[in-house]
Amino acid sequence: MLPAVLVAVLAASGGCAAETEATGDCAPPAGLSSERATVAYVNDGDTVRLTSGDRVRLVGIDTPELGRDGSPDEPYAREAQQALRALLAESENRVAVVDASEGEDRYGRRLSYLYLPDGRSVQAQLLEQGVAMAVFIAPNLELADCLTARERAAREADRGIWSLPAYDPGLPSARGIPDTVQGAAIVQGRVKSVGHSRNNVWINLEGRVALKIDRDKREHFPGWDFDALEGTRLRARGWVVHHSNRYQDWMIPVDTAHALERLD
Template identity: 50%
Template structure:
């Protein structure tokens, strides 16, 4: 039985990679800032270049490999293998387009990566169902294109989008110890503003927080009109005093259903 499960997993990974390779020409670079070679793939969204720089891919987030006693998340190994394969087909040569913010708080270089043929690495992984589209201002270039690439996998229930963890869950049904990435659906019970943030409270004890520095990106949202509306929010869940909190950095993390 274990051997059968392994074979099924291998076939699934192969099918997903075919989808990745076929659609990898989406989201062209526009311009390139630098060329480099990849020396090592850490995980599905982080690589080390031959010059020693750690590069975190802009626009995506892949499942986490286990470390510090935490288990490896489903599809984390598959995402890493898919990235290794993409880079190998490119001779490990990549082109970089840097983000408006060039480094994250870990000191990693933030960049969009493109293969030797101009194919977008992030778009390929998104379309294969290995990653979620991640928007972190002010690095907003290609946000719409990456969102479209993700929707192909999501609509086709490919990869991570076939897992229960990536399906919308009611705010009322989110378990007390929930952590990590979730897609939460609920009705807005209250709208409030604190000194440093805009708050959207959902029925069921989930609060959506938009930091003051990110409010400008939500300029088209009439927060007062949201009370009673049904919304879907996506992001990382944190708990404080028994309440779940999801920080929203960009409107693409919030879908208003009414």
């Protein structure tokens, strides 16, 4: 059941409440604020600007990056941008904006879920088309299960980005992370060691790539025994940070088990 405030917003923007409830398309969790809005400009596949001037980052997904300062576009970056434009055009750019638990990023953008007037999740639609990957950053994990399922359908069909080895099976950590990688990435490799510091658990993959898990987020990894992972192969996703020290050259913060897969 959608929150009453979102049903009202969707109805006011031309949608039908009964239609919305019937879709069940990654419906927003109760308790999140929402508003009716109109998109003025599509920056790329996961960022828009509203007519109010607010910049909105679509939370829960990441799309390939458009080239800047002379660098080329990542594969499927233009397709992601066009897919988002096409979705929004269906409703003349009218949407419901549902702000996530942590509603703003370090760039001052709103972190939000977008819904079309008929109740469809914009994030879910982009995932199903294979032009986005799901990403998970606490505390904005409200739709992690649903978005993962939407991505899985595209992945099993080798649709869009999932036809590329950089996404499936993912970048091999043994070769390091290419300088061309921007934003989020999927990395796979064997665990060389597991370390513990005061605040974090460090899962060190071959190739000097480390996964950082905040001890305060341990509840997001039910059933995982990190110390038992040494020697196993993992696939992880998240934002890559260049972080060179005696142990690593790249670091990926991992906030939830949704971002980890055992490969053997």
